[in-house]
Amino acid sequence: MQEHYILTEKEINDDLLRGIFYTPKWWPPAVIVLTIIFLIGIGAFGYMLNKGVGVTGLNRPVFWGFYMVNFVFWIGISHAGIMISAILRLTQAEWRRPITRAAEVLTVFSLIAALMAAPLVHVGRPWRADLWVFPYDFARGVWINIRSPFVWDPSAVMTYLTASTLFVMVALLPDLAIIRDRSTGIRKTIYGFMCLGWRGTPRQWKLQAVAGILLSALVLPVFVSVHSIVSWDFAAQIGPESWHSTIFAPYFIIGAIHSGVSAVATVMVVMVWLWGWDKYLTPDHLDSIGRLLIVVASAWFFFFFLEWVFALYTLEGPELAMRDLQVFQWPWSGLFIVFLLTAFFIPVPLWMFKKVRRSLKWMFITTILVNIGMWLERFLIIIPGLMRRGHMIFDWGSYRPSIIEILMVMMTFAWVLLGMIIFSKIFPLIPLFDIKEGMIGRTMIKIGRRMVPASIRE
Amino acid sequence: MHNGSANGHATVATPAGVTHDLLGRHRTYGSKFRWTLVVLGVLFVLGIVGFVIRMQDGVSDPSVWGYYAALFVFILTAAQGAPLVAIAPRIAKAHWRRPVTRAAELFAVVGVLNLILFIPLIWVLPGLDDGRRSLWFFGELNVPAHFPQFLTTLALISLTVLGLALLWVSSLPDLAALRDSTTGSRQRWYARLARGWHGTSAQWNMQYHRMGILGAFYFVTMIFVHFMISVDFLMALVPGWIDALLPITQTHNAMQAGVATVIITMFLLRRFGGYQDYIGVDHFWAMGKLLFALSLLWFWFWFSSFIVFWYGAKPGEQGVLELLTVGPYLPVFMAVFVLVFLIPMFTMMWNPVRTSVWGPTIIAVSVLVGALLDKIRFYVPAYSVTDMEDKHTLLVGQVPAVVMPEAADFMIWVGALAGVALSYILASKLIPAVSIWEQTELLLYKVHTKFHRAEFLVLGKKD
Numbered sequence: 001m002q003e004h005y006i007l008t009e010k011e012i013n014d015d016l017l018r019g020i021f022y023t024p025k026w027w028p029p030a031v032i033v034l035t036i037i038f039l040i041g042i043g044a045f046g047y048m049l050n051k052g053v054g055v056t057g058l059n060r061p062v063f064w065g066f067y068m069v070n071f072v073f074w075i076g077i078s079h080a081g082i083m084i085s086a087i088l089r090l091t092q093a094e095w096r097r098p099i100t101r102a103a104e105v106l107t108v109f110s111l112i113a114a115l116m117a118a119p120l121v122h123v124g125r126p127w128r129a130d131l132w133v134f135p136y137d138f139a140r141g142v143w144i145n146i147r148s149p150f151v152w153d154p155s156a157v158m159t160y161l162t163a164s165t166l167f168v169m170v171a172l173l174p175d176l177a178i179i180r181d182r183s184t185g186i187r188k189t190i191y192g193f194m195c196l197g198w199r200g201t202p203r204q205w206k207l208q209a210v211a212g213i214l215l216s217a218l219v220l221p222v223f224v225s226v227h228s229i230v231s232w233d234f235a236a237q238i239g240p241e242s243w244h245s246t247i248f249a250p251y252f253i254i255g256a257i258h259s260g261v262s263a264v265a266t267v268m269v270v271m272v273w274l275w276g277w278d279k280y281l282t283p284d285h286l287d288s289i290g291r292l293l294i295v296v297a298s299a300w301f302f303f304f305f306l307e308w309v310f311a312l313y314t315l316e317g318p319e320l321a322m323r324d325l326q327v328f329q330w331p332w333s334g335l336f337i338v339f340l341l342t343a344f345f346i347p348v349p350l351w352m353f354k355k356v357r358r359s360l361k362w363m364f365i366t367t368i369l370v371n372i373g374m375w376l377e378r379f380l381i382i383i384p385g386l387m388r389r390g391h392m393i394f395d396w397g398s399y400r401p402s403i404i405e406i407l408m409v410m411m412t413f414a415w416v417l418l419g420m421i422i423f424s425k426i427f428p429l430i431p432l433f434d435i436k437e438g439m440i441g442r443t444m445i446k447i448g449r450r451m452v453p454a455s456i457r458e
Numbered sequence: 459m460h461n462g463s464a465n466g467h468a469t470v471a472t473p474a475g476v477t478h479d480l481l482g483r484h485r486t487y488g489s490k491f492r493w494t495l496v497v498l499g500v501l502f503v504l505g506i507v508g509f510v511i512r513m514q515d516g517v518s519d520p521s522v523w524g525y526y527a528a529l530f531v532f533i534l535t536a537a538q539g540a541p542l543v544a545i546a547p548r549i550a551k552a553h554w555r556r557p558v559t560r561a562a563e564l565f566a567v568v569g570v571l572n573l574i575l576f577i578p579l580i581w582v583l584p585g586l587d588d589g590r591r592s593l594w595f596f597g598e599l600n601v602p603a604h605f606p607q608f609l610t611t612l613a614l615i616s617l618t619v620l621g622l623a624l625l626w627v628s629s630l631p632d633l634a635a636l637r638d639s640t641t642g643s644r645q646r647w648y649a650r651l652a653r654g655w656h657g658t659s660a661q662w663n664m665q666y667h668r669m670g671i672l673g674a675f676y677f678v679t680m681i682f683v684h685f686m687i688s689v690d691f692l693m694a695l696v697p698g699w700i701d702a703l704l705p706i707t708q709t710h711n712a713m714q715a716g717v718a719t720v721i722i723t724m725f726l727l728r729r730f731g732g733y734q735d736y737i738g739v740d741h742f743w744a745m746g747k748l749l750f751a752l753s754l755l756w757f758w759f760w761f762s763s764f765i766v767f768w769y770g771a772k773p774g775e776q777g778v779l780e781l782l783t784v785g786p787y788l789p790v791f792m793a794v795f796v797l798v799f800l801i802p803m804f805t806m807m808w809n810p811v812r813t814s815v816w817g818p819t820i821i822a823v824s825v826l827v828g829a830l831l832d833k834i835r836f837y838v839p840a841y842s843v844t845d846m847e848d849k850h851t852l853l854v855g856q857v858p859a860v861v862m863p864e865a866a867d868f869m870i871w872v873g874a875l876a877g878v879a880l881s882y883i884l885a886s887k888l889i890p891a892v893s894i895w896e897q898t899e900l901l902l903y904k905v906h907t908k909f910h911r912a913e914f915l916v917l918g919k920k921d
Contacts, residue, residue, distance in 0.1 A: 147769075224758060228762065232766070236765065236766060236769040236770060237770075238770045238771075244770055244772075245702050245766070246701045246702055246703040246762060246766045246767070247702035247703045247706070248766070249758070250703060250706065250759065250762060302681075303706075306702050306703075306705060309702070312593075313591060313592075313593055313700060314700055315591060443907065445903075452903075
């Protein structure tokens, strides 16, 4: 980290709390537009509830369409927050400081988007959701089927959501106290309530640090389990070709990290553009996340390669026919090429250049491309896998998403963006205390004739 | 952190002092060292005798070579995986790597021994024309029947050469220091090996680039070798075994066992090699954390494979599970599970265990023994089913009984492991086991400074 800004505590407070005490010009129109899109999606959902899932493009044998694609996509995005925050915190990486909060918040909102996208929607009767988990007449020996994904998925996602929310809340306490101390009236009362009596005593700091480390360590296995469980929704089945593969759990996880870290990089760029936090999110930070992305993307590509190699290794006719469908038959072939180009072959060679990694514009473009590609990846796993003609399927066809599904996909995107910008109006998106701690521990040491930045560590 | 040698931060404060001190420790050896060489030499000869006995059985029946194949892969995993411990932290610019890197890279010399061990397996492995599944589309792409043997040999040679090149390049400044501090024929030898090193700026720049490139290539080649070995020399031998995750789990095992090997080596260097001022709790702590994380990953990879086979319940997959996990080799699998996962997890989660010299060392022994049993669990049963008529499905009732090791197998195992230790010790007498230049470089980045009322160690980090 060679670009060091030395900022006073007052400058940090003023910069990072400006969005909370004053409303930026772009904020009200952005909220209005996103709210309208969100409400349209809710309307589409209501229509589907009223008319039934027949208004979607779901049909025999493609029972998992856009909703499931979107579910896997948002679960993937949610992985970035915890990975960036917990792993970088545990490894004491200095460049994590301005990124962690936004990444954690992205996790929370994308997890809720994932819940909106599938389990409550695509099964068609959401009012019976309670019966998936607490369904049965125990007196007559009817028990929950713990081998059902209806139990796995909600348990994993809700545990992750609870842990991620706790993670955000614990790290917010010192910053909430600062807002409390700079507010008056009802605002002061609300923030005073939310910061749980934070006064910054040594005991409070110690407890906060211990809670942060413990949550970081405990949330990591949860983070791994969530997407593994989502992947086993697919891999444990032997019906659809191309799904029954042992590599699915690690492949889904690395794909999730690829799309999630890219999403965090996108958010970083947007934070600089919208709030002007270029002293906090410097090209060095983009460079660091760019390097991380090269490693993650290469690892993802290796897993993708292995997934394909072992599909061909089976030498089984249906599996090979399914791969033929994915790669050589229109429109899947076109989507497959777009997926490969956007997820790997365009961004990764570009990230090899330092200038690209340090450029806001290029990092924005490349990371958006990655997420287009990763959305398509999930689409290409789910739809062709289901629609291929197999034994005992006498009614087949392709899949064409209906306007209802498209509106609901847009709703989830609007929800995440809306959540992020409303959060930024109430809470600081960059953790003030973490930035101040970084400033205190920052020093320069002389090596030969050069001054080199160094950090004091325990 | 500022506890002097207890933490492995040597109290010698000048580059010249560190160089002098480490060269002195490198040259010191006594009668214990000679006796160790003699004992290892005798055991190695025993291994050669065992190998000759094994060769009497010929190479046409793979089932008698299962333990031999497991040994070869164990050495590939535990010893040739060790240089990865030098490569990754060097890329991450972690300071704790400094006394560790050379000790890890020295394991590259074991690659030569393992390459020799591999030779019989080239003949043991059946050709692709026996009708089994393969990655090479035999019969459709006009691939020779012994293509896997050719490609794997090439990959192994590349891995060995890259490992030796990495060791040599990273040792250049130390070889120059040895050249400048010796006389006579030794000086001439070290001068040849040091290739005119004088520490110019251009040489240092080139040095960092070469180490980075060689490290990256070693890592990639290691992945490729494990891919080849785990597919062609293992998975393809078991009818119905299709596990896309296997090459990754095998590479992961190499990282886990590599870290364990380096921890044990660091312990021995600290206790018997006279490097206690340079190898301290900090280094065991850092490597202990790595071992802990890798042990958790082991469980995740294993479970990811297991649940898909178990839940899918296809007849062929049930047969594979029966053969490798829940059937006759269940006790071996349970031992692996305890040694590689349960023991590391329930001990290393406690900070006091990680922040000690003994804790990570004992856990590393557990992991290495577990890794060894894991290779037996895979390779011995896989080599015992090569004569199945159906090359695509193994049913539960067809799983053969346990193959027990013979006297020749024990002799080969003991001899080969002695050979590994012997080659490592001899190499460490040629090249210092603790990198002198990386230790002197540390002095440049290290400053003790006062922060409020406490004194702290500040470590700078290069861009």
